[in-house]
Amino acid sequence: MGNDEGRSRETGHRRARRERIRRCPVASSRRDDRPRQAGSARAREDAHGRGCGRSRPRPLPARRPGHTHVRAGRRPAGVLVRRASLRGVTRCLGEGHRHRDRRRRCPVGAPRTALPPARAGEDAEQVRAVKADFSLFKKELTKAVATQAKRYESAMMSGYRWLMRDVVDHIVGHPVLGPVAAQIVWARYEFGIVTATFRFVGGETMDVDGGRVEVPQDAEVGVVHAVELTPQQRDAWILTMLTAGGAAPFQQCERPIFTLTEEGAENVQLPGVPTREIAATSLVGLLARHGFERGPSVDAGLAFQYGLRAESADLTILITHGGIPTSAPHEHPPIRILNVVPVRGLLDPRELDEPEAFGERLVPWKHVPASVTSEVLAMLDATLATAPDEERS
Numbered sequence: 001m002g003n004d005e006g007r008s009r010e011t012g013h014r015r016a017r018r019e020r021i022r023r024c025p026v027a028s029s030r031r032d033d034r035p036r037q038a039g040s041a042r043a044r045e046d047a048h049g050r051g052c053g054r055s056r057p058r059p060l061p062a063r064r065p066g067h068t069h070v071r072a073g074r075r076p077a078g079v080l081v082r083r084a085s086l087r088g089v090t091r092c093l094g095e096g097h098r099h100r101d102r103r104r105r106c107p108v109g110a111p112r113t114a115l116p117p118a119r120a121g122e123d124a125e126q127v128r129a130v131k132a133d134f135s136l137f138k139k140e141l142t143k144a145v146a147t148q149a150k151r152y153e154s155a156m157m158s159g160y161r162w163l164m165r166d167v168v169d170h171i172v173g174h175p176v177l178g179p180v181a182a183q184i185v186w187a188r189y190e191f192g193i194v195t196a197t198f199r200f201v202g203g204e205t206m207d208v209d210g211g212r213v214e215v216p217q218d219a220e221v222g223v224v225h226a227v228e229l230t231p232q233q234r235d236a237w238i239l240t241m242l243t244a245g246g247a248a249p250f251q252q253c254e255r256p257i258f259t260l261t262e263e264g265a266e267n268v269q270l271p272g273v274p275t276r277e278i279a280a281t282s283l284v285g286l287l288a289r290h291g292f293e294r295g296p297s298v299d300a301g302l303a304f305q306y307g308l309r310a311e312s313a314d315l316t317i318l319i320t321h322g323g324i325p326t327s328a329p330h331e332h333p334p335i336r337i338l339n340v341v342p343v344r345g346l347l348d349p350r351e352l353d354e355p356e357a358f359g360e361r362l363v364p365w366k367h368v369p370a371s372v373t374s375e376v377l378a379m380l381d382a383t384l385a386t387a388p389d390e391e392r393s
Contacts, residue, residue: 149249156223159312187224225371258377265366270340277334295352305352
């Protein structure tokens, strides 16, 4: 009788155990525990032989973040129950069994660029409205990223500087501006000289080799220009940014470099200004792309002024070209650049005038930052793109 009661209790225990396993979300696949009985018995015998029987149950495994340990009947081990917010499932099958850690990862693929079609029971009209809003949002986001990239490029060309705290507070952590800033190379400046170069990786400042760079919050930083780097630094940064992935928003380290000779830098009038006539639309477009702002006409409307402010050096680059009548630029005959000079001070476009009117405020080109000089020379070189070979030389 006693044996029958023991077998009945054992059968009931196994039935209850199978029911708990069936209801457990991580072990529902093991509906039948019979194939494991022999292995479990051998494991229990081995455990008793090592002095690890039921009198000394094995402690629960270390608690893992997001999991809860639950006793499984008389089993000395526990079952790690998965919470709904976790992506994986972790199970402990008890003594004598190897700990298994099976992870179910979400599929990795291309990001979704369009919303799915309407499902059964959904309002088709409302789905179309949501899709239209989503398409408009994508267009506005693309436009915002392109506009910010142009601002960074303009800051590089004009030598604009920020305080590091402003970049960290308003740019790095921004969901739109931050990713664009992470795709360009930055530099720390002291008295207009580059002392360190870095990029933003996860909010941290890293050098070209991946080491951390300490940049004080009150330091002046800016988008570094290729002319401010050595050839070795340019090559290293090009390789680093290519390895990091992501398309650069504009040409930076691989940008063409133009410089003046020592003799040419002593002049106030920029040497080598093209004397050929240029199509009005081409010249106006080049000036706009390089950040020049249009000022008033001078000499009774026969000439126009354009200015580029180099804030880091407190200078304004003044370009004067032949006038454009009131007709559209594409209807005007070719025009010619008259002079290119730097003027001391940050001038408003409305304050631009003939170079002679500034007198002693005109300074030699050696006082102009190398990045600004390079961009002005690059713009003038672009005007010769369609010139005959003998004129271009």
